[in-house]
Amino acid sequence: MDAKTAAKDIKQGKVSPLYLLYGSEKFRMNEFTAMLEEHLIAKEDRDFAVIPFDLSETPVQAVIEEAETVPFMVERKLLLVRDAALFTAGKEKVKLEHNVEMLSEYMQHPAEFSVIVFMVNGDKLDERKKIVKSIKTAGTVLAFNPLGAEELLRWVEKGFRERGCSIAPGTAEALIASSGTGLQGLSAEMDKLCLFAGTGGRVDAAAVESLVHRGTEQNIFTLVEDIANLRLDKALNTLYELLKQREEPIKIASLITRQFRIILQVKDLSALSYSQGQIASQLGLHPYAVKLAGEQAHKFGSQRLRQILSILADLDYQMKTGAVDKVLGLELFMLRLGA
Structure with missing residues (x-):
């Protein structure tokens, strides 16, 4: 499954109890988790229901214990677990005793009131690990790799539309040529260009040339x-x-x-x-x-x-x-x- 299909399922109410996100496009990964948070947890409940973890500082068994604890004042909890190196081949920087067997057991019977999102700082998973095979069976594994050339152009064009401004032909290409291919930088430049053009305004290559700093x-x-x-x-x-x-x-x-x-x-x-x-x-x-x-x-x-x-x-x-x-x-x- 790809991220687009997973997002569509979430919007239709089909939510997996476990997600494993990996890849080099951290911006898109963060976009996905923000979308998941928006659709699962009401804004006023997020202080109680969205719980961050970092596996470089916290053992995975603490995540499982929290996932199995009945939520207080909310119907569902979202656990965002960063630096999930136990799914990759690389060695962890900080030595922690992660009870991987406890995680495997949880995957067989995940709590109905918790959704766990593991975010990996790496481009690849270690397919040899049993835990990777287990989460592929029990949950949803999504890769966030760089967009293809045409996908990147469509992403920029969509970004302008979502911000309420139109673009002249060649503007998307001009923006990428000036700002580079980093999605974080492109997003910030689109914010600036649409603010300059105003709601319903039009952005062209000349505006990109004058407003976007070229690295x-x-x-x-x-x-x-x-x-x-x-x-x-x-x-x-x-x-x-x-x-x-x-x-x-x-x-x-x-x-x-x-x-x-x-x-x-x-x-x-x-x-x-x-x-x-x-x-x-x-x-x-x-x-x-x-x-x-x-x-x-x-x-x-x-x-x-x-x-x-x-x-x-x-x-x-x-x-x-x-x-x-x-x-x-x-x-x-x-x-x-x-x-």
Whole structure:
């Protein structure tokens, strides 16, 4: 089951007694728990009925004891259990005696008046563990992995609609290009843009350009995009903006190298018929970053990309040994590429 289906079931009153949430998208995980809390517990009862735990500080048997205790003044309790490392392969930072057998026994006969949500700080579960197999049988296990490229665009478009403002074509892409793929940051920027536009207002790429701060990595991506499209004036303006922000030239060169290396890797893997998701997993990148790198890869041949990486390696050596002025070296590199 995926999170969307689980949310639909909850809204229809089909609630599991146990949930296990894991994955790298903590923002979506928190959104899910907030939705669960909203549908299960009345606002005025949350001080009594929503009980947080942290398994790095509290043994799991304390969670079970609370789950089995009849609620006071409310019909149902929601137990939010963070740092549930006992479901992963990694070792716990703090040594606590967790009675996993007690948890397994509880899973066989969970209390009707309690819902337990375990939140794992990790991308994977340890499928070899008996406790993981048990909760898959007794409860609902949900993965919160990065959204695919198209899913991310739809998520942004939906976010604007939910905030009561419309967007011009290309606005979602412009926002991701400026803010990055982090959902927390994108959510905050959408709040700001819709506040600027007003209820029923319209947000366009120009508003994104003027209101959204572009991070260093986003600036580097734009710089490489401008180089690929022979927009050297824009590329140099981005470089000077980064220098104005006191970014170290060697760091800028390193980030440019990283972007060109990603482009080459995406190009090579695409030639081997890898899917966008497979490439993202292989390189440890967000699927949207793979999509954009794939678009840039069409503008370069593989041999040309290897030549550029060789030039950047020489530039790095010259900058670090003082053989060339750092800023001048970056300028000459970009002019050479444009030529």
